[in-house]
Amino acid sequence: GANYQRQRRRKYGKIYRTHMFGSPSVAVIGDEYVKKIVLGEGTLVQTRWPSTTRRILGTDGIVNGDLATHCRIKRLALKAFSPKYVGTFAPVIQAGIAAHIKEWLGRGTVPILEMCKQAVSKTMMTVLLGIKSDDPNIQLYIQAADDIINSILSLPLDIPGFGFRRVSHAKDAKTSQRFPTNIIYIHAILKPGLKARELIFDKLETQLKSKFNASDEELFGDNGGEYESVLLNILKLARREGETDIKLRNLQNLSLEFIFAGTQSLQCSCSLVTFHLSQNPKVVERCREEIRTAGLWDIPLTEINVERLQGLKYVEMVAKETLRVTPTIPGAVRVALKTFELGGYQIPRGWQIIYSIRLTHEEAAGKVLQNGGDKQNSPYSFLPFGKGARMCAGKNYGMLYLKVLIFELVRNADISLVGKCKIVEVPMTRTDKSVKI
Numbered sequence: 079g080a081n082y083q084r085q086r087r088r089k090y091g092k093i094y095r096t097h098m099f100g101s102p103s104v105a106v107i108g109d110e111y112v113k114k115i116v117l118g119e120g121t122l123v124q125t126r127w128p129s130t131t132r133r134i135l136g137t138d139g140i141v142n143g144d145l146a147t148h149c150r151i152k153r154l155a156l157k158a159f160s161p162k163y164v165g166t167f168a169p170v171i172q173a174g175i176a177a178h179i180k181e182w183l184g185r186g187t188v189p190i191l192e193m194c195k196q197a198v199s200k201t202m203m204t205v206l207l208g209i210k211s212d213d214p215n216i217q218l219y220i221q222a223a224d225d226i227i228n229s230i231l232s233l234p235l236d237i238p239g240f241g242f243r244r245v246s247h248a249k250d251a252k253t254s255q256r257f258p259t260n261i262i263y264i265h266a267i268l269k270p271g272l273k274a275r276e277l278i279f280d281k282l283e284t285q286l287k288s289k290f291n292a293s294d295e296e297l298f299g300d301n302g303g304e305y306e307s308v309l310l311n312i313l314k315l316a317r318r319e320g321e322t323d324i325k326l327r328n329l330q331n332l333s334l335e336f337i338f339a340g341t342q343s344l345q346c347s348c349s350l351v352t353f354h355l356s357q358n359p360k361v362v363e364r365c366r367e368e369i370r371t372a373g374l375w376d377i378p379l380t381e382i383n384v385e386r387l388q389g390l391k392y393v394e395m396v397a398k399e400t401l402r403v404t405p406t407i408p409g410a411v412r413v414a415l416k417t418f419e420l421g422g423y424q425i426p427r428g429w430q431i432i433y434s435i436r437l438t439h440e441e442a443a444g445k446v447l448q449n450g451g452d453k454q455n456s457p458y459s460f461l462p463f464g465k466g467a468r469m470c471a472g473k474n475y476g477m478l479y480l481k482v483l484i485f486e487l488v489r490n491a492d493i494s495l496v497g498k499c500k501i502v503e504v505p506m507t508r509t510d511k512s513v514k515i
């Protein structure tokens with residue numbers, strides 16, 4: 079856990095040797111060293127995601143695609159989420175958050191992680207896949223997203239606390255014998271994820287296949303102002319820019335990657351934002367002041383232009399501060415492409431490198447305290463979304479979601495914790511599922 083890592087950092091410094099799932103690894107902390115790692119993608123290091131991501135997400139997208147595919151799709155994805163196109167999906171986020179907060183207010187007390195999960199997953203399905211929020215099958219897709227995430231994150235390790243152990247210790251009712259573990263892994267752990275993949279692929283095929291063959295006139299024609307989906311926007315961008323190599327399979331893989339990389343990280347971040355607001359009434363009051371001064375206090379969320387929401391700088395600082403103090407993703411993994419030197423140590427080719435986002439933030443906070451805050455920190459000392467070529471593809475989406483959530487919460491609710499708070503720090507930082515607000 080996080081305290082173990084803190085202990086090791088105190089004992090061994092900002093670069094130390096460790097093991098992760100049986101592979102020799104090096105932990106790297108601090109802006110100076112992390113900078114070299116995140117900027118070294120493709121020359122010194124390569125990103126490594128769990129091997130289950132290849133089976134379930136596929137290899138034609140951003141995460142596991144070869145370098146050319148990664149670059150092509152990531153450029154388009156970043157563009158589709160850029161400020162220029164934010165107006166295309168922001169209304170969906172605004173409508174989703176307004177409806178969910180109304181529901182929370184009706185309940186009075188809510189289990190915050192579960193509520194954030196519902197809200198984030200539903201909006202993700204609408205924004206990404208273009209499934210309407212009142213679609214009778216939407217729960218099916220939300221469940222599919224859950225199955226994908228769980229299958230990828232379940233490692234076939236027979237140790238206490240892992241989902242795999244629960245299944246592998248089950249016995250055949252007739253023979254009272256345990257099942258062979260490789261069969262259990264494929265059937266009980268991977269199969270739900272693979273089935274969910276099929277469901278989402280089929281949906282996208284029905285929605286997008288005809289668009290690939292459509293003429294420019296049909297593709298860009300007036301659809302009566304209906305929201306379609308970020309994936310369709312990516313296809314339109316590709317067409318506009320003469321990028322003819324984009325295939326249906328690329329968009330199908332990308333949708334699963336967004337679901338996998340974006341759903342849990344955003345749900346957890348939302349739970350943390352809400353928790354921090356509950357602990358800081360003066361901050362809530364300052365957010366309210368900013369909203370009143372901007373003339374946005376009485377306007378229904380769905381009627382506000384997203385640019386006016388983006389202009390709320392204090393609200394943005396609250397979202398960023400949440401991600402600094404409690405970074406949702408504590409770090410990311412790379413593999414050394416060659417032996418290279420870092421801070422006086424040799425990192426051997428083939429070793430894993432874990433760069434710590436959490437301890438890099440803590441290191442930077444320590445420096446600020448030491449020098450009285452009069453020295454500017456480097457841009458690599460604050461990296462909740464990573465940095466460099468493999469930086470988060472959904473950063474703008476995530477930040478907008480958090481800002482709109484803060485905005486609507488402070489306008490409508492007094493936020494306080496019911497009982498004790500437990501923050502879980504591994505594998506992602508979040509409030510424990512028992513926490514009520």
Ligand code: HEM
Nearest residue numbers: 336339340343344347406407410463464468470471472476
């Ligand atoms: C506040 C919420 C979020 C946080 C804190 C977060 C953080 C991160 C981090 C730390 C990485 C890894 C960077 C690295 O390897 O160096 C990452 C990657 C990624 N994220 Fe996010 N993320 C969030 C939301 C989202 C959302 C909403 C989406 C999609 C809509 C998304 C899509 C991705 C993708 C596709 C990658 C892989 C990028 C690549 O390999 O090039 N994330 N994110």
